[in-house]
Amino acid sequence: MSLSDLTFFFVVALTIGSALYVVTSQKLVYSAMALFFTLLGIAGLFVFLMADFIAGTQIVIYVGGILVLIVFGIMLTNRISDVRLSHTSMQRGVGGVVVLLIFAGLYKMISSAPWYLESASAPESSVKGIGKLLMIEYLLPFEVASVLLLAALVGAAMLSRKSKS
Amino acid sequence: MNDLNIYLTVGAILFSLGLYGVITRRNGVAVLMGVELILNSANVNFVAFARFGGMNLSGHIFAMFVIILAAAEAAVALAIIINLYNKFGTVNVDDARSLKQ
């Protein structure tokens, strides 16, 4: 086992463990903090997959944006003074069985499927390629995504404002 | 580790956990967190295929679009949750089951 392998398993363990905590913790704020570690772990996985740009984006957007947003959401919808914001779960047993079955199915598929494999040499930096692809090949989806973001912005602003009546 | 199956398995585990969160959590924000987990599991798969399955940088682009979508989705979903809170005084999704006010 090399160092990188050890690091990899550590990252994997961090990700899965904190994800498990996210969905099982009784305290909302703790869940949010666990989510932070999960996202960080996933960014680490991206690094292992030679996706440096996506890893950076993951941290910037998820950790810096979405997570903050979620925390804001928690704060806005609960009394802030109560740090031990508890939240209950429901249908745990049924949910667990169902999710386990789903996972079993997925795992069986992953292990038995004859995946198409192509060993590509890792690029020096993916940023340049992604930039070219975004500006040339995926220009239209890119622009559509920007419009979508604008729409989401407007929509969110409209939805969350106080009704006048 | 340079093995596709490991990444896919990690993705599957994350997906299952996210699903579990979506199914079991009462709080809307917690449900949203489960959704984020599911989206991230998809991203892991995309990037893993980009690395081993010959999708190359297109996979990265897809992952990026997923992140963009996740951001938009989070914004809108939180707006809805806040609305919900203003209307019902709770963010428990199972309490909000009347079809109209």
Add this chain to the structure above:
Amino acid sequence: MMTFAPYFLILPLAAFAIQIFFGKRLPRKGDWVSITAVGTTLCLAIAMFVMMLFLYEPGAKAEQSFEWFNLGELSVKIGVLIDNVTVIMLLVVALVSGLVHLYSVGYMKDDPRYSRYFGYLSLFTFSMNGIILSNNLLSIYMFWELVGLSSYLLIGFWFEKDSAANASKKAFLVNRVGDIGMFIGIMLFFTATGSFLFSDIFAGVAAGALPLPLLTVAGLCLFAGAIGKSAQVPLHVWLPDAMEGPTPVSALIHAATMVAAGVYLTFRMFPLFTPEALTVIAYVGGVTAIFAAIIAVTQNDIKRVLAYSTVSQLGYMVMAIGTGAYVAGFFHLTTHAAFKAALFLCSGSVIHAMHHAYHKLGDHDSDPQDMRNMGGMKSKMKITFLTMFMATLALSGVPFMSGFLSKDAILAGTLSFATHHPEHFLLPLFGFGAALLTAFYMFRLIFMTFYGKPAKQEVLDNIHESPATMTTPLIVLATLSIFIVYTLPYINPFSDHGWFTDLIVATNSVVPQHVNPSAHEIAEGIHHAHLPAMIISLIVAFTGIALAVVIYLKKKFSAEKLAKNLALPYKLSFNKFFVDEIYDRFLINPTIKLAKAVGFFDWEIYDKYFINGFGRITERLSRFIGITMDYDVLDQQIVDGVGKSTRFFGGALKFIQTGKIQNYLVWVLGGIIIIFIIQAM
């Protein structure tokens, strides 16, 4: 000449359409529309006539056919034929029609349906011209029915009167009997020759398309149409009743033109008739001539006398065709049209005057048409008297008048026929007998109307001559009764030789195997019989006149006493040989009884038992289906069952419906798992 032909149809038809749709709103109620249309056709007819005279060619003929429709193998052609006969007929129709239009302006002045009357007259003119111009049996048949229709409409013009409405129905129905025969005849010829065109049919018959017996039958069927339209025995009953129509209509349709259509058709079709068929035709005509003349002797209604006289004269024409002297028949048709129209219009003038006199006196019960109420009108109505007297002379066959020539030619034809076939001696007897009676009853009419003393002096005092629109046609028509009109450029009052006989020549029969005498042989025979016929006809005509003078003018014998002494013949004649009664008894009443019996059967047995039985069975069946099947089984078990099972499942499933999204999601995932399992197996 061909270019004129369409106008003879278009103008009157357009006038008819205008009158029917807009007549009431037009100034003068639109009579000028019809008069203009008919006047124009009259001008055209005169132009054609003059052209014919300049051409002076007996065989002149213009024909144009076109395909009307095409049904696979069957190609139906119709077209227009113009020869000298057509031109003369067109002139006759246009002239009489024009004069009648003019006359009607005065006669119908105050009628509430004035414009419609003129519309009908135009429709009639259109149809009649159509018959004349046709070169085929199909369009002749169509126009034939159209003249029947316009005749029906005009007879029943005063349909408020029951008698007029009944008369129009009678005319229509009786004509229908003949027309069915005609239709069968047309179809027989069409089946045999494959064409409706005269020329094709003649060629086909000449080539032997029909065996002789069938040809006889087909010819007689065709003649049946003529029997109906030209009021020959036994279908003559409608014509006297048709006098219920306005008098100008009687003059135009029921004296001069439409009734002549039957004669015209027989004339046109003459080459097709076999000797047997011609014999039948001759006897039908002869019997009609004498039969109607006998009836006319005792009638008191002025128009009825003229109506029976018309029937009798038509019988003459038909008899002439039957005996082969068919040019003479057509000649008589032409001359008769003029003087009979004149007679009718004169009688109309008399009736008009009587009517107004009665109206003035406030007498609404007396019959203005009854000759017994008239008398002494000579001094009051000079023009009417003079013209009517001229026409009477013509009809009686007095020399220097047109009737003398044409009648003489017919009698010569029958005489010649009888000399060749002595077994048919009855035909000339019928002819001369009818001539005698004609002279007698016509002068009886004149004497009763214009001479002697009136039944009421105050009526006579109020009689006035009719207006100029009515007297002008009388003068024109009376002038046309003079012999010279028909014999130019020759002036011999005792010979019919003239432009008419020059231009209208007999054609040979097309009946195969030369069973008919040729036209030349017939002409020879007539020529030989000419002198004796003339002498005899002169004798009988003057005898008839003398009798009338003795009985009705000098009153040497009392007519009543004579009637008493001859009670049986008088009764027979006065009651028109009881033909109507016989038809009533043996045709109409049995038909009504049969209809009643059928109706009884239909209602009492068929309806009550069969139809109502059906109803009852249906009712029971529907009750069974409705209550047992539908309600108990279908409604209760199946329809309600669906509802019940729905309610059951709904009750069972409502527990799934929690309203919690996450519950649903679990179900969805359960479904996905099932898919996974199925996939894995």
